[in-house]
Structure formats: structure tokens, C-alpha cells
Amino acid sequence: MPDDYRRQLESITYLGAICLVFVTDQSIADQYWLNIHEDGAPFLLFIQHTRLVGAEMYQGRHVYYIGSYQPHDSALFGMSDDALAASGLTICNGIYPKFDPARVCERHVFKFKAAQHVVDTRYEEKIPDYRRRRPDFSWQFFPDFPRRIAA
Numbered sequence: 001m002p003d004d005y006r007r008q009l010e011s012i013t014y015l016g017a018i019c020l021v022f023v024t025d026q027s028i029a030d031q032y033w034l035n036i037h038e039d040g041a042p043f044l045l046f047i048q049h050t051r052l053v054g055a056e057m058y059q060g061r062h063v064y065y066i067g068s069y070q071p072h073d074s075a076l077f078g079m080s081d082d083a084l085a086a087s088g089l090t091i092c093n094g095i096y097p098k099f100d101p102a103r104v105c106e107r108h109v110f111k112f113k114a115a116q117h118v119v120d121t122r123y124e125e126k127i128p129d130y131r132r133r134r135p136d137f138s139w140q141f142f143p144d145f146p147r148r149i150a151a
Contacts, residue, residue: 008128012118012126013118014115015072015117015118016069016070016071016072016111016112016114016115017068017111017112018067018068018070018084018110019067019110019112020043020066020067020084020088020107020108020109020110021063022064022085022088022107023061023063023064023104023106023107024061024064024099024104025051025060025061025062026062026099026100027055027062028048028092028098030049032047032049032052033045033047034046034047036091036095042076042087042091043068043091045066046064046091047065048063048064049063049064050062055105056123061105064092065118066088069115077113081134085107085109089112
């Protein structure tokens with residue numbers, strides 16, 4: 001990758017994302033999406049995926065996503081997956097008292113360091129040209145990609 005292109009990419013500041021995805025046999029919410037506005041809550045978003053895509057697609061189980069954008073130095077990035085999952089399930093139980101964390105049959109924690117770009121006053125100058133790419137990168141799998149974007 002050319003040095004000037006790499007510098008352009010590295011000039012963009014990103015927030016990280018912390019996500020807990022869990023599965024249970026309980027339908028715990030009537031809505032698909034809920035923003036969490038609690039002081040000190042480590043998560044900002046709760047989604048019951050199976051309100052959008054029915055539980056029948058998952059053998060009757062319900063899939064949930066709870067997540068947050070965080071700075072890289074956030075304490076959440078240093079927490080273990082078990083501690084993050086316990087925190088997320090506790091928040092869900094506080095919002096939905098009928099939710100039983102003991103009925104969770106599967107859970108996964110994801111941490112992404114560069115999930116959301118931060119738009120500052122110079123962001124427009126930092127946006128990389130999608131047509132600029134590594135010389136060895138091939139568009140063979142997406143031959144009309146540049147044309148679709150430009151259209």
C-alpha cells in the first residue's frame with residue numbers, strides 16, 4: 001500500500017465496538033430496537049433480532065444483540081468476555097425483569113477496535129478514494145462495483 005494512502009487511512013480516528021450476542025428460548029421484548037439511556041450503563045443499544053427475522057429461523061430460539069461504541073481506552077475493552085456478558089445480561093434483566101439469564105443457551109462477545117469513524121472538521125480530507133487500492137487487489141469478484149457506486 002502506498003505510504004501516502006496508508007497515512008490517509010491512519011489519520012482517521014475510530015471508536016471501537018463492544019457487542020454481546022446471546023440466544024435464549026425467551027422472547028423478552030416487544031420491540032426490535034431499544035436505545036439504552038442509563039447513566040453509567042456500558043451498553044447503548046439492545047436489539048431483539050428475532051423481531052425482524054422470526055424465531056422459526058432459529059429453531060424457536062431468540063437472538064439478541066447488545067452493544068456500544070467506546071473509545072479504545074475504555075475499561076470495557078479490558079474486561080473479560082465473561083465479565084462483559086454478565087454486565088450485559090444484568091442490564092437486560094434490569095430492563096426486562098421477566099428475562100431469566102439462566103435460560104441463555106449461547107453467548108458471544110465481540111470487540112472491534114475500528115468500528116465507527118469519528119467525523120471531525122477535517123474528515124472530508126481524510127476519506128480515502130475507494131478506487132485507490134493495492135496493485136495486487138483484484139475487483140474480479142465485483143466487476144461492476146465502481147460503476148454501481150458512481151451511479
